[in-house]
Amino acid sequence: MSAHTIAVVGVPNVGKSTLFNELTGLQQRVGNFPGVTVEPMVGSLRDGSTSLTVIDLPGIYGLTAASEDEQLTIDVLRGVHPSIPRPDVIVHVVSADHPSKCFGLFAELSTLGIPMIVVATMVDAVKARGGVFDDITLHHRLGVPILPVVGTKGLGMGELRDALFSHAAVTPQPVDVGSSTVEARAAWARTILDDVVVQGRADSTTMWLDRIVLNPVGGAAVFMLVMALFFQSIFAWAQPLMDGIDALMAVVSGTAAQLIGNDLARSFVVKGLIGGVGSILVFLPQIIILNVLVTILEECGYLARAAFLVDRAMGVFGLQGRSFIPLLGSFACAIPGIMSARIIPSYRDRMATIMATPLMTCSARLPVYTLLISSVVPAVTIIGGFSLQAVVMAGLYVLGALSGLLVALVLKRTMFRGAVVPFMIEFPPYRVPSLRSIGVTMIHRTRDFITTAGTVILAFSIALWILTELPRTQPDASMTELQQQQQQLDNSFAADLGRTVQPIFAPLGFDWRITLGVLSSYAARETFVSAMGQIYAADVAESDAPLRDVLHEQIPIRTGLSILAFYAFALQCISTMAIMKRETGSWKWPALAFGITFVMAYVASFVVYNVF
Amino acid sequence: MTQLLQHLPVGTRCRVVSLEGDSAHTRRVMELGMVPGVWCTIIRKAPFGGPLEVALEVSRLGVRPTNDLRIYVEA
DSSP, rough: OOOOOEEEEEEEESSSHHHHHHHOOOOOOOOOOOOOOOSSSSEEEEEETTEEEEEEEOOOOSOOOOSHHHHHHHHHTTTTOOOSOOOSSEEEETTTTTTHHHHHHHHEEEEEEOOOEEEESHHHHHHHHOOOHHHHHHHHHHHHEEEOBBGGBBTHHHHHHHHHTTTTOOOOOOOSSSSSSHHHHHHHHHHTTTTTOOOOSOHHHHHHHHHHSSSSHHHHEEEEEEEEHHHHHHIIIHHHHHHHHHHHHHHHHHHHHHOOOOOHHIIIIIIIIIHHHHHTTTTHHHHHHHHHHHHHHHHHHHHHHHHHHHHHHHHHHTTGGGGGHHHTTTOOOOOHHHHGGGGOOOOOHHHHHHGGGGGGOTTTHHHHHHHHHHSSSSSBBBBGOBBBBHHHHHHHHHHHHHHHHHHHHHHTTTTOOOOOOOEOOOOOOOOOOOOHHHHHHHHOOOOOOOIIIIHHHHHHHHHHHHHOSOOOOOOTTSSSSHHHHHHHTTHHHHHOOOOHHHHHHGGGTOOHHHHHHHHHHTTTTTTTHHHHHHHHHHHHHHTTTHHHHHHHHHOOHHHHHHHOOOOOHHOOHHHHHHHHHHHHHSHHHHHHHHHHHHHHHHHHHHHHHHOO | EEGGGSSSSSOOOEEEEEEEEHHHHHHHHTTTOOOOOEEEEEEEEEEETTOOEEOOOEEEEEOBBTTTEEEEEOO
16 A cells, blocks of 8 residues: 555635545535635545545645745645655645636646646636636646536546546646746746636626625624624524533433432532533533534635724724634634634734633623622613613623723734734635535534533533532531532632632632632633532522522622622633633743733722722 | 825726735735736725725735735826
């Protein structure tokens, strides 16, 4: 069996990943956004005893890199990458509707001395609009095989497979364009393509839609509508699913509790393990919905336009149009938000954006806000018929967004100082997104979340169990179950910790019980709600009132507002920090984000506590 | 007359004369098809000095030139 390696190479946005999926059957996404492929995906092709390795490399425009992704591709092609072998064959994917930039890359690739096959996508679209794509003449001019395919329909894949297995690839004559400039390559491409590739009529649907979508008035309306739908789906549609997962986990832990006799083992399985798994699963509906929405917006071509529309507004905070996508996603959860920051090519802009994401009001803050607002903010109507509680809630969202953008601005003026980065983006034609691609993305991102964030959450949840459930106390048979739980918590390591740490939080008006609740949120913010439920269990049991009424009695208004201020700013999410570390390559950045947000949270709480 | 792309009014058809500034930025814009010699049309400008939408032969680009990316054109 020969170790034959094939690299799929092309400029961004030509259907490279779709071709790779169709060819190898391995699942990977295709995006309308340039540079969406970050880690190279590897697939294999088998024909009897012969096996070929196919690598999908990030898109490039030439052999000079502008980003890390591009550097990877170039290193692999030059054979200097430490882990990925130099390919034996290049499958160069070109798009018939954007031929000049694609064949500009061909001139560069031809100098590598690697056998090539050129695969042309969008030939059907060009011909449908009355254009010409003469693959035979092109083959004679370039000297390598040219295969037209329709990636989304799988047409031409058999021919490509046959060509790869029969070693049909040909090493082209190195193209000499005179000088090594983009200009010279473009000029060469034009002569090569002359009379061979002719565009037909313009894509009138895209032009017509852009007249509305990119128009200042119509664009703003469409933008608002898309955003409204976005938030509606994340919050309203995810809720029943999240409730369902909670209910399911309750059944599972109930069953487990009955099956396990030993008190300590039961507590570990029910609260540590099942509780931990539950807190991972409960995130999934929002993460899946968010990813599906972002993928749809991206694939249909809207995200590039949205980035264009908000570029000016983001510029006020030192960011650029592309920063908008990660920040928007962070309203559901900072984890997918940080992951999507990869689309920002400028390192400084990307880092400033990542540092701002934890301050966007994520969905995990919502249960905390809901509990505290209903406990401490009077349910009165203020001027204009608005409920004061709703106004406080909306205010916290605005506060989060503004403070995040201000953090980005300050960082761009200090640590990530540099010249204003120009913005450039190619508008892809509008397309109907492929269901397959959406499904693949969903599976990919979900798996990514479970492996990266899930393991951290589970570990933290077990650590939290050790802190709150050990050392064991002897239950007093005369006490109710809730009172026993509270007695257990009162004597746990966590209570000791809460009492030890409490002096730090005393200026914010937190007693040791609130301190304990806040500390427990460092696993995941919404843990605060269940922790408060446990901490105040006895009071709830005695008065038979809901938790929020108990808190209303126990927590002064100014302390309640102080806790709200703390949660609005603090980065209390170990999974966000884990993802930040992975995306930035160093624990330095999550540590810095943690520090900045802690100081902001502390100062804000202190001010709120002392003003009210 | 040679001038900066962003100074032309919407609807102007112009020819790219030269690109100056940071080489990484100018190279990327050229790779997206905006090479000296091509004709382009400013389709629209985002309000408040935002980016421009430019139509090239077959593609549409959103571009916000800065001091590091100066696109000189001839109307």
